[in-house]
Amino acid sequence: MNRTIRTRTAVAAGAVALVAAALGAFTAGVGVARGDDEQDRRNKAAQREVAALFDQWNATLxxxxxxxxxxxxxxxxxxxxxxxxxxRTNRAEIADYFEHFLQKKPYGERLRSVVTVLDADSAIDAGLYRFHLTDPGTGAAEQVDARYSYEYEKRGGRWLIVNHHSSVLPAES
Known part of the structure; x- marks a missing residue:
């Protein structure tokens, strides 16, 4: 009888250990899920922060x-x-470009944006925008649709554009 009680106690203890291990794994899994939710929340916040950089750039225009x-x-x-x-590969050349471009009183309107956060210090915003321009000579208004990509890096705690490509959107063929 003693042996039976010990065997049952050992089996019960083993079952408790298995359940505890399973619950531990489940709890760890829940923790990972919560961690994933937290990571998703951080990523969405970073995407909003990067998307806002276009608005800041546009305001600077x-x-x-x-x-x-x-x-x-x-x-x-x-x-x-x-x-x-x-x-343009340096600040002076970039300023020179904008000296001429700003004469058209540009205002950018983002049509579509895809923001990819690469890590805490780098991100890409790519998409389509429309520039509303005014001819400085005639005052005539025009719109130019273009595709763009901005590559940002956080340097010294500040997001800076490290690569910016913009080209007129070709007509559909």
Whole structure:
């Protein structure tokens, strides 16, 4: 009888250990799920933060100051601009581009945006935008649809554009 009680006690203890292990794994799984939810929340917040960078850049265009616009770019940034065939590879060249572009009083309207957060310090915003421009000579208004990509890096705690490509959207064929 003693042996039977010990066997049953051992089986019961083993069952409790298995249940505890299973619950531990389940609880760990729930923790991971909560961690995934937390990560999703952080990622969405980072995506909103990066998406807002376009609005800040666009507001800087409204200042009419090419130096303020160029300050949104890293010193070693590359700009492939919408309205120029020249690649701009430093702050002075970027400011020069905007000195001419800002004469058209541009206002950007984002049509579609896909933000990809690569890590805590880098992200890409790519999509379509429309520029509302005014001819400085005639005052005539025009709209230019373009595709864009901004690559951002956080440097010194500040998001800067390190690569910006913009090209006129081709007509559908």
């Amino acid at each position: 409204q200042s009419g100051d090419p130096e303020k616009v160029a300050a949104r770019y890293a010193a070693d940034a590359v700009l492939l601009p919408t309205a120029s065939p020249r690649i």
